[in-house]
Amino acid sequence: MTDTRDADTRDADTTDTDTPAPLAMSASGITIRFGGLVAIGNVDFTIPERGIVSLIGPNGAGKTTFFNVLTGLYRPSNGRVLLGSKDVTGMSPHKVASLGLARTFQNIRLFNLMTAEENVLVGMHSRMRSGIVRTVLRTPGQRREEREGREFARELLEFVGIGAVAQELSRNLSYGDQRRLEVARALALRPRVLLLDEPTAGMNPQESARFVEFVHRVRDERGVSILLIEHDMSVVMRVSERVTVLDRGEKIAEGPPEEIKSDERVIEAYLGKTGTHGYGEDE
Amino acid sequence: MATTAAPATDTRVKNGDGTGRGGGDGAGVRRRHRLGDRIWPLGFALAAVLVFVLYQWILPQAPAGVSDFFQTWLPMSTINQCVIWATMAVGLNVVVGYAGLLDLGYVAFWAIGGYVAGWLMSGFFGQWQINFFGHPAPGQESGIHLSFWLVLPLAGLFCALWGVIIGAPTLRLKSDYLALVTLGFGEIIPEVFKNGENINGFNLSNGVKGITPLDPISTGPFAYLGVPEELGPFDETWKFVIYVLIATFAVFVSLRIREGRLGRAWLAIREDELAASMMGVPLMRTKLAAYAVGAFIGGIGGVAYASAVGGVAAEDFAFSSSIILLAMVVLGGMGNVWGVMLGALVLQWINSNGLAKAGEAINQAVGKDLNFPSYNFLVFGAILILMMLFRREGLLPETRTRQVLREPDRGGAEPADAELEGERR
Numbered sequence: 001m002t003d004t005r006d007a008d009t010r011d012a013d014t015t016d017t018d019t020p021a022p023l024a025m026s027a028s029g030i031t032i033r034f035g036g037l038v039a040i041g042n043v044d045f046t047i048p049e050r051g052i053v054s055l056i057g058p059n060g061a062g063k064t065t066f067f068n069v070l071t072g073l074y075r076p077s078n079g080r081v082l083l084g085s086k087d088v089t090g091m092s093p094h095k096v097a098s099l100g101l102a103r104t105f106q107n108i109r110l111f112n113l114m115t116a117e118e119n120v121l122v123g124m125h126s127r128m129r130s131g132i133v134r135t136v137l138r139t140p141g142q143r144r145e146e147r148e149g150r151e152f153a154r155e156l157l158e159f160v161g162i163g164a165v166a167q168e169l170s171r172n173l174s175y176g177d178q179r180r181l182e183v184a185r186a187l188a189l190r191p192r193v194l195l196l197d198e199p200t201a202g203m204n205p206q207e208s209a210r211f212v213e214f215v216h217r218v219r220d221e222r223g224v225s226i227l228l229i230e231h232d233m234s235v236v237m238r239v240s241e242r243v244t245v246l247d248r249g250e251k252i253a254e255g256p257p258e259e260i261k262s263d264e265r266v267i268e269a270y271l272g273k274t275g276t277h278g279y280g281e282d283e
Numbered sequence: 284m285a286t287t288a289a290p291a292t293d294t295r296v297k298n299g300d301g302t303g304r305g306g307g308d309g310a311g312v313r314r315r316h317r318l319g320d321r322i323w324p325l326g327f328a329l330a331a332v333l334v335f336v337l338y339q340w341i342l343p344q345a346p347a348g349v350s351d352f353f354q355t356w357l358p359m360s361t362i363n364q365c366v367i368w369a370t371m372a373v374g375l376n377v378v379v380g381y382a383g384l385l386d387l388g389y390v391a392f393w394a395i396g397g398y399v400a401g402w403l404m405s406g407f408f409g410q411w412q413i414n415f416f417g418h419p420a421p422g423q424e425s426g427i428h429l430s431f432w433l434v435l436p437l438a439g440l441f442c443a444l445w446g447v448i449i450g451a452p453t454l455r456l457k458s459d460y461l462a463l464v465t466l467g468f469g470e471i472i473p474e475v476f477k478n479g480e481n482i483n484g485f486n487l488s489n490g491v492k493g494i495t496p497l498d499p500i501s502t503g504p505f506a507y508l509g510v511p512e513e514l515g516p517f518d519e520t521w522k523f524v525i526y527v528l529i530a531t532f533a534v535f536v537s538l539r540i541r542e543g544r545l546g547r548a549w550l551a552i553r554e555d556e557l558a559a560s561m562m563g564v565p566l567m568r569t570k571l572a573a574y575a576v577g578a579f580i581g582g583i584g585g586v587a588y589a590s591a592v593g594g595v596a597a598e599d600f601a602f603s604s605s606i607i608l609l610a611m612v613v614l615g616g617m618g619n620v621w622g623v624m625l626g627a628l629v630l631q632w633i634n635s636n637g638l639a640k641a642g643e644a645i646n647q648a649v650g651k652d653l654n655f656p657s658y659n660f661l662v663f664g665a666i667l668i669l670m671m672l673f674r675r676e677g678l679l680p681e682t683r684t685r686q687v688l689r690e691p692d693r694g695g696a697e698p699a700d701a702e703l704e705g706e707r708r
Contacts, residue, residue, distance in 0.1 A: 071561060097563035105561075111554035113683035114547070121544075122551045126563035128544045132576065135543035136536050142543065169683065189563055 023082070024049045024225035025101070025193045030069055030079035032062075032249075039065045040249045042078070047193055047225045052215060054228040054236045057246035058270055063229050064106075066246065067197060070227075071103055072096035084192060098126030100192035104182040104199060106229075112171035116162060116181050119170050120153035123188025156184040159221070160214075175202060183214075187222055194224045200232050208232055212239045237261065245269065323621040327534075331527045334362060339520045359519040360591075361636040366526040367587045369627035372611040373533040373620055374580025379609065380618035380681075381541060382573035383553030384454070385462040387605050388469020391449070392442045392578040394600035396585020398476060399438035401494030401595040403429045418501045418513050431500040431590065435529070435583050442582030443575040450574035454567060469605050477597035488597065495594025500525060516593050529587050533580045534620050540576065541620075549573055603660075607634065610663055614670055616677025625678055630666075634659055 025047040032040040040062045047053055057063050068074045070081060075090040082088065088096045097103075102123070111119050128149060130142040157163045160180040165173055170181055179199060186194055196215070200208045212235060219226055230236045236243060237257040245253040245260060247269040253260055260266055338359050342350045371393060378386045401407060406419065406426035417428025429437070453464040480490030488494070499513035500522065506512040514521050540546050548569045551559040560566050589595045607630065615626025642655020670677070 092565075093560045094563050094565045097561055103561055105558065109555050109558040111551045111558065113554055114550055118547055118550070122547050122559065122564065123562045125544060125548050125551075130544050132540060132545060132572065135545060136539045138539065146543070185562060 022049045023047065023084075024051070025070070025081070025083050025227075027066075027070060027081045028079055030066065030076045030081070032065055032069060032074060033077045038249055040069070040076075040246075043246070043249075043251050045244060045251070047227050048242075050219060050223060050225055051241055052219055052226045052228065052239055053242045053244065054230055054240040055244050055246060056230065056233075056236055060248075061246040061269075062249040063246055064197075065249075067103075067195060067229060070096075070195065071101060094126070097189060097191075100189070101195065102186035102189040102191035102193070102224075103195040104179075104186055104197055106197040106201060108175075108178050108182055110170040110178055110181060110185070113169060115167050116157060116170050116173065116177075116184075117150065117153045117166040119181055119185045120156055120188045121149050123185040124149050124152065127190065153184075153188065156187050157181075159187070160184045176207065179203075183218065187218070187224070191224055193227065194218065195227045195229075197229050198231060199228070200230060200235050205234075208235050211235065215239050324534075327531075327621070327624070331523075335520060335524060335527075338362075338523070356636070356640055357632075358636065359523060361632060363519060363523055363526055363591050364635050365628045365631040366523070366530050367584055367591060368608070368611065368631040369624045370526070370530040370533045370587065371581055371584035372608050372615070372623050372627035373530070373537055374577045374584060375608050376612050376618065376620060376623045377537050377540075377549075377580065378573050378577035379612055380623065381537070381546065381553065382549040382570060384570060384573060385458065385465070386577070387462050387466035387602075387609070388472075389465075389577070389581060389608055390600045390602070390605040391469045391472040392446065392581030393585040393588065393604065394473050394476060394595075394597070395442050395445055395578075396438040396582035397589040397595040397600070398488060398494070398585075399441050399582065400434055400497060400586040400589040401488075403427050403434045403437065404431065404498045404590075405494055405496065405594075407489065407494045416501065418498050420496065420498065423496075423498075428498055431498070431586070432503075435586050438586045439579040439582040442578040442585070446574040446578030447571050450571045451567075454570045454574065466602070466605075469602060473597050473600040476600070491597060493594055493596030495596075497590055497593055500590060522591065526587050526591070529583055530624070533583070534624065536576070536580070537620055545569070545572055607663070610667060614666065614677060616680035618681035618683070619677070619679050622677050622679030622681075629678075630663070633662065638662060 023046050027043070027045045030040055030043045030045070031038065043066065045055075045066070055063050055066065065074065069076050069079075072088065072091050072093040072095065080087060080089050083096065083099050083101055086099060088099060088101075091099075111122060114122070128145055130139075130145055134142040154163065154166060157166050160183050162173070162177045162180050162184070165177060170178060173181060183194075183196075183199075199215075200211050203211060215226060215228070216239070218224060228236065228239065240257055242255065243253075243257050243260040244251060245263070245266050247265075252265045252269060253263045255263070338353075342353055371389070374392075375386065375389045378384050378389070404417065404427075406423040406428075408427050409425045411427055412425045414424070414428045416430035416433065418430075419426070419428045449465075449468050453461060453468070456464060476488040477491055479487035480492075496516075499515040499518075501513055502510045502521075510521060511518055514525070541549075548559065548564045549572075551562070551564055552566065552569055556566060559569075588599075592599075608627075611627040611630050612623050613626075614630060615624065616622030638659050639656045642653060645655070646652055
């Protein structure tokens, strides 16, 4: 009892002294069972406002499952997910998305037969209001909404650097441009939190390096908090302010990248028990 | 080279805030698209006017040979059927072509629309006597008689409601399963009408006998302009105008919606359902909207059909009609309203008149006695197979779809591509 009270006072103290960043998203006590298998066991996770945090772990650690809990695709067996101060546990994906959680996909999932601009406009769906009647009659309000939507789409496409191909079908874009378009489409939701699922998959080292700058720019200029799932350790270590490591459905470490690099359990999870060398030394 | 390219880019940027759909190479492409956008509506309007003038004023005065030729190959009743089927195909296109939901039971909405017309525009419900701007035939004053122009939106809304009722449980299913359940509903609803002559003592549909005759269509203020005050079974040329207006409405609505927020959401769902929901598109509501819009158009098509044949009968709404409508959508070019219209006009002409007359001509030429109309499904099948072999995208495909079917898929080679590109930069 005394311990908890101590902890509470300590928290309160820190709040008073250096006001910790409010949370953009938090998940507490998340557990997911598939039948008898515990895919995620009691994981706590937070994304600070305007923070960049990463989730890593060996294959099968439960990263994607955890991602799917955040986005509303899976309902957790236990635990709560808060977006800002709103409880979004078990809400359907489109609701969670419209409340401010946007994502990109590991294997790019654009709307192939729509133009880049239309892709971004779909991201604005929940922000637009025009229904069937107003669209058919093309009322002034609907036209203004469409025009503003297109302007914002144009702005986002310029922001990610593909303004020139706004009218191209997204399937005809180059791989790099498709990745950028996915980010633009996600930003169209005006999200509070942006989840990037292995965004550097298929990129070469130079592109990955540029991507790190890009993530910072997205955070700074668009004011979003970013959660990254990533395999490329050099990207993770350079971009993240905090790294969380999952292994076999459990959180085994959390902290700034330098700490994680030298964490015994993390090294063990990645390299096995006999591994004695830290990774990341190849840099 | 660079100097010539620069001004072109400038104009494109200046026009860029408009709604132009031009591609990479600027203004030229956009102008062509704009023209292309207008050719079809203009062509459709022109064709409609020509047909009307021809049948209303020229043919009655033409020499017997000419008018006989038209009477044989393209009578007015056939044209009306074609336009009505085209309306319905445009409605089905919203569900299948836009939203990508395979619907094998679309005839259900057609039937519901037809019966709404039957209930509200005839002496069928003799126990009531309601007349609201209706024009009952003399001696038919009992029953419900509403104006045709009122029945159209009522039937549309009633069908849209049924679209939501049918869609709410079924749209949770995906692709093949959805198709099977819609097929079931397409069978159930005409079956209900076929057996609905004694529902606990209440006669809903008059069973296999159907509801007939329907009230003539009143033309209201247009009577002062020389249009007959009431359009009965024999005023086919004037009815043609009404059916063209209905078809135009269907086309207009589906094109407008296609360009807006809802149309984009439909396309997005057709392309990638999961990604769409993750972008904040509510799947159920958006799919239901597609169903409702499709059903609305099916409903007004059903009213038009009932008024064209002068009644409704349950056996008109067979499963084969759903399939023919689907064939029209596929043949014309899924997703493209004008293609679908064209497909519907062609197929319905073959179905109702063309095949029979061509068969007669062939029989005469070769001296055989084959019953060609009975082979119409064989002909349909052959057309579909040929289309799948040589023109999978349909007669007039949506620009988007043409790309997919004509170009190799780059999906697999993507990562390698990207690496090469990185090197180049």
